[in-house]
Amino acid sequence: ETGVTQSPTHLIKTRGQQVTLRCSSQSGHNTVSWYQQALGQGPQFIFQYYREEENGRGNFPPRFSGLQFPNYSSELNVNALELDDSALYLCASSLEVGELFFGEGSRLTVL
Amino acid sequence: EDQVTQSPEALRLQEGESSSLNCSYTVSGLRGLFWYRQDPGKGPEFLFTLYSAGEEKEKERLKATLTKKESFLHITAPKPEDSATYLCAVPRGGTGNQFYFGTGTSLTVIP
Numbered sequence: 001e002t003g004v005t006q007s008p009t010h011l012i013k014t015r016g017q018q019v020t021l022r023c024s025s026q027s028g029h030n031t032v033s034w035y036q037q038a039l040g041q042g043p044q045f046i047f048q049y050y051r052e053e054e055n056g057r058g059n060f061p062p063r064f065s066g067l068q069f070p071n072y073s074s075e076l077n078v079n080a081l082e083l084d085d086s087a088l089y090l091c092a093s094s095l096e097v098g099e100l101f102f103g104e105g106s107r108l109t110v111l
Numbered sequence: 112e113d114q115v116t117q118s119p120e121a122l123r124l125q126e127g128e129s130s131s132l133n134c135s136y137t138v139s140g141l142r143g144l145f146w147y148r149q150d151p152g153k154g155p156e157f158l159f160t161l162y163s164a165g166e167e168k169e170k171e172r173l174k175a176t177l178t179k180k181e182s183f184l185h186i187t188a189p190k191p192e193d194s195a196t197y198l199c200a201v202p203r204g205g206t207g208n209q210f211y212f213g214t215g216t217s218l219t220v221i222p
Contacts, residue, residue, distance in 0.1 A: 004154075031208060033208070033209065035212075040214070041214055041215075042115075042117075042198055042200075042212035042213050042214045042215050043155070043198070043210075043212045044212070045203065045209055045210060045211070048208070048209050056203070056206060056209045058209075090154050090155070092154070094208045095208070096207060096208065097142075097207030097208050098160070098207065098208060099145060099157040099160060099208075100155075100157065100208065100210065101157070102154030102155050102156070103154050104152075104153055104154050105152075105153070105154050107152075
């Protein structure tokens with residue numbers, strides 16, 4: 001059984017740039033969620049995708065967007081990067097209810 | 112507004128010194144309280160789900176309990192390998208797998 005994998009693991013961008021983060025969900029899971037975790041904080045819900053449709057969104061601006069593909073993998077896109085976007089971005093796959101299975105995360109630094 | 116609060120923020124224990132971590136929540140219609148463990152630089156790893164007041168779950172040196180307003184994670188005779196950040200989470204209103212996370216308790220167990 002393959003777990004959740006994310007890429008890249010680390011990346012550095014400058015303010016105003018755009019970034020795309022990728023996630024492959026665990027086999028058999030049809031739901032992918034993205035979380036932002038700032039240093040010393042708990043994960044904050046960005047949005048969730050279920051069967052290729054956005055299925056819920058947290059308090060994040062529209063410059064955070066995403067996609068889910070037919071194989072249930074997913075992308076998180078962030079436009080017009082700001083310094084405060086520096087964080088660990090976590091992807092988690094799950095079934096319709098229940099616990100999340102997280103990847104190792106993508107550490108984004110915005111300079 | 113739904114909230115999850117964890118205390119203490121940090122806890123240092125001697126090996127073998129038992130203690131408890133607290134997670135208090137205010138959420139309408141609780142659909143489970145979830146505990147995760149997070150090692151530095153890694154994604155959270157699921158530990159337990161509790162659904163009703165009075166429920167208890169155990170795993171090795173960890174035991175989670177739930178009341179109508181809070182949950183406790185009891186750590187009995189901890190070992191250095193138990194050092195991690197422990198996060199609790201509750202589903203956002205009306206969902207089964209979109210979560211509010213607390214800020215976590217950073218546990219350090221000293222040999």
